[in-house]
Amino acid sequence: MEAEVREPGDALAAPAGWRPLATHPVGAIIAHYAERSFVAGDPTGQGIRVRYAWRAMSPDEACVVTAAEPAALAARAWFGARAEGPPGHAHGGSMAAVLDEAMGLAVWLAHRAAVAAHLETDFRRPIPLGTTVTAETTVGPAEGTGKARATARLVGDDGTVFAEGSALFVLLGPRHTFAGGGA
Numbered sequence: 525m526e527a528e529v530r531e532p533g534d535a536l537a538a539p540a541g542w543r544p545l546a547t548h549p550v551g552a553i554i555a556h557y558a559e560r561s562f563v564a565g566d567p568t569g570q571g572i573r574v575r576y577a578w579r580a581m582s583p584d585e586a587c588v589v590t591a592a593e594p595a596a597l598a599a600r601a602w603f604g605a606r607a608e609g610p611p612g613h614a615h616g617g618s619m620a621a622v623l624d625e626a627m628g629l630a631v632w633l634a635h636r637a638a639v640a641a642h643l644e645t646d647f648r649r650p651i652p653l654g655t656t657v658t659a660e661t662t663v664g665p666a667e668g669t670g671k672a673r674a675t676a677r678l679v680g681d682d683g684t685v686f687a688e689g690s691a692l693f694v695l696l697g698p699r700h701t702f703a704g705g706g707a
């Protein structure tokens with residue numbers, strides 16, 4: 525039997541100063557993919573619920589991007605009973621999945637569509653089920669023939685850092701076939 529887990533209520537709303545991803549011209553396309561994804565595709569389920577947000581970035585921010593109008597991405601994420609790993613707490617795979625997708629979509633917003641080639645996660649504190657956290661992301665500049673590095677962390681509303689991720693993304697070009705789907 526699943527334990528009773530606190531519902532997020534309004535806690536998934538965009539953080540102060542951030543706007544829902546679908547209100548950004550590129551973000552609306554990204555949101556279309558997020559709607560179907562393993563991570564953010566079940567907005568009312570009992571597993572992970574994720575809602576993305578964006579804000580404009582000033583040119584002097586540490587996160588250097590090459591897009592004409594750089595935008596930063598964050599997410600609010602809630603871990604429910606179906607995300608359980610250790611009793612009463614979020615599965616590490618669910619935390620890594622949220623980090624992965626948040627970084628991936630941050631790269632999409634900063635550069636273009638991309639897939640993860642390498643992903644690292646540090647688990648700092650267990651996340652009690654029913655907790656809503658913020659996924660904060662940073663994206664580096666495009667490198668070489670089409671790569672970008674990103675970082676993300678899951679931060680509680682009291683400032684607790686639950687997990688940190690870093691990843692290398694390969695920016696998709698004509699040689700890639702990810703848009704298709706199916707075998």
Ligand SMILES: CCCCCCCC/C=C\CCCCCCCC(=O)SCCNC(=O)CCNC(=O)[C@H](O)C(C)(C)COP(=O)(O)OP(=O)(O)OC[C@H]1O[C@@H](n2cnc3c(N)ncnc32)[C@H](O)[C@@H]1OP(=O)(O)O
Pocket residue numbers: 553557561624625628629637638639640641642668669670671692694696700702703
């Ligand atoms: C506007 C419309 C858009 C339509 C498009 C829709 C697309 C929808 C797609 C997604 C939606 C989901 C969105 C969120 C996703 C969140 C993130 C994920 O979870 S993504 C899923 C998990 N990732 C995979 O399944 C990748 C599997 N791997 C691959 O397919 C290939 O290995 C790939 C594409 C990553 C690289 O293969 P190569 O043939 O293109 O390129 P090579 O030459 O191998 O690598 C390019 C560069 O990257 C380095 N590299 C590659 N893999 C590396 C690794 N593991 N570690 C370090 N470096 C690596 C290489 O050394 C090379 O570097 P040098 O250019 O020579 O400097």
